[in-house]
Amino acid sequence: MSRARGKRSRVLFIFSLAALVAALVSSSPLPASAAGPATFSAATPSPGSASSVSNPVVSVAIYDPAKVRSNGFEMLIDGNWTRARLTYPYRTLLSDDEGEYWAIDYTRALLTCACAPSLTGGPHTVAVTVANYARKQSTYSWSFTVATPPELSNPSPDLGATVGTLSPQISVRLTGASPIASSEIKVNGAAIPSTYDAGAMLLAGSVPSPLPNGHDVLVTANATDTAGGTATLSWSFTVQIYADMPDTTTGCADCHAGYPIPNHPTDDCNACHGPGSPVGGGWTSPTYGPHGPEELAFNPAITCQYCHGGYSPPVPAAHSAPTSSYHRTSIEGCDECHVMTLTIEHYRHTNDSGRPLTCSTCHSSTDERVRDAIAAKQTSCVGCHDGHGDAGALHAGTETGTLISPDGGASAACVDCHYLELTQEHAKASSGGLGCSACHRAGGPVSQMARPWNKRCAACHSDIHAQYDQVHIVYGSDCRSCHGEPQDVRAHPTCSNIAPGGVGATGSCHASRDVVPTTTWCRTCHPNE
Numbered sequence: 001m002s003r004a005r006g007k008r009s010r011v012l013f014i015f016s017l018a019a020l021v022a023a024l025v026s027s028s029p030l031p032a033s034a035a036g037p038a039t040f041s042a043a044t045p046s047p048g049s050a051s052s053v054s055n056p057v058v059s060v061a062i063y064d065p066a067k068v069r070s071n072g073f074e075m076l077i078d079g080n081w082t083r084a085r086l087t088y089p090y091r092t093l094l095s096d097d098e099g100e101y102w103a104i105d106y107t108r109a110l111l112t113c114a115c116a117p118s119l120t121g122g123p124h125t126v127a128v129t130v131a132n133y134a135r136k137q138s139t140y141s142w143s144f145t146v147a148t149p150p151e152l153s154n155p156s157p158d159l160g161a162t163v164g165t166l167s168p169q170i171s172v173r174l175t176g177a178s179p180i181a182s183s184e185i186k187v188n189g190a191a192i193p194s195t196y197d198a199g200a201m202l203l204a205g206s207v208p209s210p211l212p213n214g215h216d217v218l219v220t221a222n223a224t225d226t227a228g229g230t231a232t233l234s235w236s237f238t239v240q241i242y243a244d245m246p247d248t249t250t251g252c253a254d255c256h257a258g259y260p261i262p263n264h265p266t267d268d269c270n271a272c273h274g275p276g277s278p279v280g281g282g283w284t285s286p287t288y289g290p291h292g293p294e295e296l297a298f299n300p301a302i303t304c305q306y307c308h309g310g311y312s313p314p315v316p317a318a319h320s321a322p323t324s325s326y327h328r329t330s331i332e333g334c335d336e337c338h339v340m341t342l343t344i345e346h347y348r349h350t351n352d353s354g355r356p357l358t359c360s361t362c363h364s365s366t367d368e369r370v371r372d373a374i375a376a377k378q379t380s381c382v383g384c385h386d387g388h389g390d391a392g393a394l395h396a397g398t399e400t401g402t403l404i405s406p407d408g409g410a411s412a413a414c415v416d417c418h419y420l421e422l423t424q425e426h427a428k429a430s431s432g433g434l435g436c437s438a439c440h441r442a443g444g445p446v447s448q449m450a451r452p453w454n455k456r457c458a459a460c461h462s463d464i465h466a467q468y469d470q471v472h473i474v475y476g477s478d479c480r481s482c483h484g485e486p487q488d489v490r491a492h493p494t495c496s497n498i499a500p501g502g503v504g505a506t507g508s509c510h511a512s513r514d515v516v517p518t519t520t521w522c523r524t525c526h527p528n529e
Helices: 002-008 016-025 269-273 293-298 304-308 342-347 359-363 368-375 422-427
Strands: 039-044 058-063 068-077 085-087 091-096 099-104 108-113 122-132 137-146 151-156 169-175 180-187 190-192 194-197 202-206 216-225 230-239 402-404 411-413
Touching: 039 137, 058 068, 058 122, 058 137, 068 085, 068 108, 108 122, 151 216, 151 230, 169 180, 169 216, 180 194, 180 202, 342 359, 359 368
Parallel strands: none
Antiparallel strands: 039 058, 058 108, 068 122, 085 108, 091 099, 122 137, 151 169, 169 202, 180 190, 180 216, 194 202, 216 230, 402 411
């Protein structure tokens, strides 16, 4: 009796999953899409719902009074067979003449597919077939939708990267369970031309105009799929087309003061070779070996690199000094022409001998103003420089040419039509109202000029008057009967290139340097003739 009692008294624990599903089974069966003696409930994902993952756990609870067979079931997803699993998580309390005991309840089962493949976005149908021990089959089907949002990853340029071009290609990996309906890339808040390659799963674009040098660039990628899912990824990188100044002067002791002796592990064998130390392994005698006390004191080969050269991984490797981070500066208006990192900005320039500036140019300078700025850790431009002063004087042109009429008649000097002060000439309406950035942007015309600045017009305008003859041809269909075929306006009786008296004289076509006739049609100046 004790053995029978022991068999019946085996306690089969009711797990939390069984309790949960039992509660679900007690709820109302799902809508009528079933056939057979069995009833179905607690379908997951629930009928008509939207799953936020592409590989959801698909399951359904089954009740059949004739008991559910363990080898008579099947689950199809969109008509495809799945490796589903049938379990009996429920227990029922039975009794006999020897008392009560728990037994497996074969009338209630749980059919689960936790290994479903990733599903595409959109609707999916599950079809379940089960059999009981009375050789009767039951079927049930339901549908749900996969609505996982698209994913953006692997941005390029990478987060925090520094790129050496003003026009970098920008891309990001874009994937999703549903087809992508729309996508865009914004750079510093403005959308740029971009395309999405579904095969390569890549959203890529190009900046329409050069990015400002020396600045951080904020990129935001957005995507929406056909199921309405959205995704956004933002990151930033830095544009810097100029090389940083090589650091050839900063030594380890400049930052690690007091090293190597007496405040360094090489003065204490246990610090490297003792228990729990980076190298470990123990040691036998402090007077022998490659770095005994005598050798440490007299052998110049025993340097920081001897241990910190990366040969022994537990010992921290030597690193370059982060000089750029200590030389950041910011002055309102300077960044349009200058790099706001002193080591990079100074390395762009040369000394009087034509050699690039180096660390010692400033740090070994005898100029008291420079030495005081360094001592005070002053990184502002005005710490050592007075600024540019009079911009007009800096941009005084040196053009002295003369333009000769084709017939060898009257001629015009550059100053008759143009301002020699370059900022004034470029800013006038007939020049397009150009500002400083037109020339001083990184990679612009000024960057191509040799030191000292070439302020001649031809430095940037090599074909300055290639169309000079063409633009002075006169047109007027109603005037030909008396005045003949189109002629050169410079031969006009009252103009003769520049009217008598020069620019601004009465009767002149060019009333001032700021006024240029918009056409050479006769009626422009002779509307009533």
